[in-house]
Amino acid sequence: MSAEAWLHQLQQSGYRLTAARRAVVETVAGSLRAITPLQVYDTARRRHRGLGLVSVYRTLERLEELGLVQRVHQPESCQAFVPASRGHQHLLICRECGRTTHFEGDDLQPLIHSISRRTGYEIAEHWLQLFGLCEDCQSRGKH
Amino acid sequence: MSAEAWLHQLQQSGYRLTAARRAVVETVAGSLRAITPLQVYDTARRRHRGLGLVSVYRTLERLEELGLVQRVHQPESCQAFVPASRGHQHLLICRECGRTTHFEGDDLQPLIHSISRRTGYEIAEHWLQLFGLCEDCQSRGKH
DNA sequence: TTACTTGCAAACGTTTTGCACGATT
DNA sequence: AATCGTGCAAAACGTTTGCAAGTAA
Numbered sequence: 518m519s520a521e522a523w524l525h526q527l528q529q530s531g532y533r534l535t536a537a538r539r540a541v542v543e544t545v546a547g548s549l550r551a552i553t554p555l556q557v558y559d560t561a562r563r564r565h566r567g568l569g570l571v572s573v574y575r576t577l578e579r580l581e582e583l584g585l586v587q588r589v590h591q592p593e594s595c596q597a598f599v600p601a602s603r604g605h606q607h608l609l610i611c612r613e614c615g616r617t618t619h620f621e622g623d624d625l626q627p628l629i630h631s632i633s634r635r636t637g638y639e640i641a642e643h644w645l646q647l648f649g650l651c652e653d654c655q656s657r658g659k660h
Numbered sequence: 661m662s663a664e665a666w667l668h669q670l671q672q673s674g675y676r677l678t679a680a681r682r683a684v685v686e687t688v689a690g691s692l693r694a695i696t697p698l699q700v701y702d703t704a705r706r707r708h709r710g711l712g713l714v715s716v717y718r719t720l721e722r723l724e725e726l727g728l729v730q731r732v733h734q735p736e737s738c739q740a741f742v743p744a745s746r747g748h749q750h751l752l753i754c755r756e757c758g759r760t761t762h763f764e765g766d767d768l769q770p771l772i773h774s775i776s777r778r779t780g781y782e783i784a785e786h787w788l789q790l791f792g793l794c795e796d797c798q799s800r801g802k803h
Numbered sequence: 804t805t806a807c808t809t810g811c812a813a814a815c816g817t818t819t820t821g822c823a824c825g826a827t828t
Numbered sequence: 829a830a831t832c833g834t835g836c837a838a839a840a841c842g843t844t845t846g847c848a849a850g851t852a853a
Contacts, residue, residue: 536826
């Protein structure tokens with residue numbers, strides 16, 4: 518989804534369109550990689566000089582509420598965000614560059630049912646994440 | 661695995677057995693729930709009054725290196741630890757009380773291969789986590 | 804005796820909050 | 829004009845580091 522669509526959705530939700538929000542949205546909506554608030558700040562500042570780090574946090578929070586971004590959990594840190602997928606998808610993350618790709622999960626329902634029956638847990642949610650190297654980082658490593 | 665076995669393994673790995681380590685190990689090894697360093701500190705202090713929070717962090721770090729504990733990533737926070745499973749297992753976590761259960765993953769290899777082929781990523785690791793309510797918390801909720 | 808380990812205090816990096824000013828609607 | 833949003837500064841967290849004193853081997 519494009520930055521414009523995100524901005525539109527923010528506005529539809531009763532939020533005002535400001536230079537700070539535009540800068541953050543335009544930075545994150547276009548990102549293929551998981552980026553941290555500080556990285557967003559550094560990049561978005563090129564679009565809006567006066568941007569404060571606080572506004573990055575506040576905008577990311579709103580975008581997360583609206584389901585437009587999601588936090589990416591990784592072994593080393595859980596501070597980065599990527600544009601969210603529509604519907605339930607799983608994440609494939611490059612350990613090197615943070616590039617993320619969404620994919621449709623195989624049908625995990627049979628497994629989930631079986632675990633639920635076996636353990637007595639009522640299962641509400643699941644995360645499936647794959648970590649590896651994207652094509653670019655593979656070839657970069659071979660040089 | 662028991663606290664004794666953990667202590668033994670620490671010693672085998674060249675670490676000294678101290679009151680601080682004993683207190684932390686005895687607290688974490690017996691835990692069925694994911695607990696944070698601060699929770700470990702509060703609990704372990706009952707066993708060893710002079711314990712410092714710093715030693716909790718340092719001991720958890722060692723235990724993680726030795727593969728005796730693992731960090732649990734959850735939507736709200738990624739600070740908690742549980743005793744690790746032997747071999748590759750997946751986690752089932754109670755959203756309410758943090759109780760964790762390990763389970764053998766279904767065979768995800770076919771899925772992983774197919775994603776790898778489709779995306780060009782070289783996949784090195786995967787996480788599968790289920791979130792829900794354990795039996796105790798389900799019945800507690802019904803009262 | 805030696806080297807490792809400790810707890811304290813201070814430093815750190817990240818995230819949140821209070822607030823007066825500024826901007827959007 | 830009214831409210832919402834901003835950036836700054838400061839506070840609040842969780843975690844790490846430097847260090848002198850204490851302890852296991």
